Amino acid sequence: MIIKTTNKLNNKTRTIIFWTLSIIILIVIGIITINVIYQTENPALFDIDFDKKDHIISSYGILVGVLLTFLSIVFIIHNILQQKQQYDNDKREQKIKEKNSLFDRLKLVMNLVNEICSHIEDTGKEMKTFSLAEKNSPLKNNQMYFYTNKNYSRLLELDYHTIFNAFQEFDTEIDKTKSFNNLYYKVDFYSESIAETKEKYQYHIKDKFQRKVKIANELNSVMDDASKMTEEYKCELTENDRYKQNKWYKLLNGLLAFYYERIPEDDEADYEQIDKEVLFVFLKDALKLRESIGFEKKTQDLVLKIAVIRKQLYTLKIESLDFGKQILIHYNEYYSTQSENYKDLCKLKDHIELLINLAAKK
Numbered sequence: 001m002i003i004k005t006t007n008k009l010n011n012k013t014r015t016i017i018f019w020t021l022s023i024i025i026l027i028v029i030g031i032i033t034i035n036v037i038y039q040t041e042n043p044a045l046f047d048i049d050f051d052k053k054d055h056i057i058s059s060y061g062i063l064v065g066v067l068l069t070f071l072s073i074v075f076i077i078h079n080i081l082q083q084k085q086q087y088d089n090d091k092r093e094q095k096i097k098e099k100n101s102l103f104d105r106l107k108l109v110m111n112l113v114n115e116i117c118s119h120i121e122d123t124g125k126e127m128k129t130f131s132l133a134e135k136n137s138p139l140k141n142n143q144m145y146f147y148t149n150k151n152y153s154r155l156l157e158l159d160y161h162t163i164f165n166a167f168q169e170f171d172t173e174i175d176k177t178k179s180f181n182n183l184y185y186k187v188d189f190y191s192e193s194i195a196e197t198k199e200k201y202q203y204h205i206k207d208k209f210q211r212k213v214k215i216a217n218e219l220n221s222v223m224d225d226a227s228k229m230t231e232e233y234k235c236e237l238t239e240n241d242r243y244k245q246n247k248w249y250k251l252l253n254g255l256l257a258f259y260y261e262r263i264p265e266d267d268e269a270d271y272e273q274i275d276k277e278v279l280f281v282f283l284k285d286a287l288k289l290r291e292s293i294g295f296e297k298k299t300q301d302l303v304l305k306i307a308v309i310r311k312q313l314y315t316l317k318i319e320s321l322d323f324g325k326q327i328l329i330h331y332n333e334y335y336s337t338q339s340e341n342y343k344d345l346c347k348l349k350d351h352i353e354l355l356i357n358l359a360a361k362k
Contacts, residue, residue: 025071029064102166103359110352112155117349119149120190124335127327134324138317139271141209146198152191170355179351186345204323211316215309222305223259226252229297247289248296255282275313279306
């Protein structure tokens with residue numbers, strides 16, 4: 001930003017006037033002196049008759065004294081004006097520096113707000129993607145990434161009083177504190193909101209992981225029990241492979257086969273698929289066997305364990321769906337580019353940019 005300064009009577013003009021006036025006075029003194037000298041007959045150098053021409057010398061002295069006194073006064077006035085001009089120039093330069101400093105600070109605020117808006121958009125995209133992932137696959141370890149951004153703290157840690165003065169200097173609104181207050185309110189809110197959302201997400205994903213580990217261990221325990229029972233059936237019904245005709249054996253053997261078919265070697269297990277296609281099917285068939293032939297060995301305990309695991313999976317699923325909904329609501333309210341809160345922040349950014357453009361043209 002370049003601020004131009006003008007002077008109605010600058011130092012150069014005043015100096016010209018001073019020297020012109022001084023030269024005129026000296027010329028007048030010279031003319032008077034010549035006239036005085038020629039008042040004497042046969043004038044000689046340094047041979048003036050002061051006794052016979054005392055009235056001329058006296059008048060000459062008075063006139064020259066007045067002119068020299070006037071000239072000295074002009075000198076004094078000139079020096080005073082010079083000092084005042086220097087003081088005004090220094091004061092004006094200081095004011096220009098302060099105004100340019102405020103202008104630079106406003107541009108810095110503009111840059112930080114622009115980066116903050118971009119970060120909010122990126123965070124919003126992550127929130128939307130995560131909420132949809134939770135909705136479609138609530139039992140998977142869905143990820144939401146929070147990109148590091150220190151521009152919130154940079155803006156909030158700037159000299160509050162200087163930023164306030166910058167808005168006071170350049171804002172064109174009647175209430176010059178409105179945009180300033182709204183800006184800090186929005187930045188404060190989003191700074192805390194993102195930190196709070198990140199904290200909730202970390203708790204959710206950690207809790208989900210720990211509960212899934214517990215469920216995985218319980219499933220492994222159930223499969224171990226089912227495997228032991230099938231071995232017992234083989235040992236007890238070895239004659240003519242009668243164990244193959246046992247309905248509980250076939251059900252348990254089918255449980256093991258279906259379960260391990262759905263456990264990938266190098267990817268996350270789909271617990272929703274396991275629940276629907278393995279555990280639910282097993283419980284349904286087990287209840288039919290209970291009605292027809294009753295429980296055998298420890299099959300009742302196994303059925304109860306699987307029922308408990310299904311309840312745990314259902315609870316985890318509902319909580320994940322609920323958390324995903326909360327994230328989506330938060331996104332729509334604050335992080336969507338169509339949300340009123342985000343639009344208000346963008347309006348503030350546009351307003352600051354307008355102030356900068358207007359100030360730069362002055």
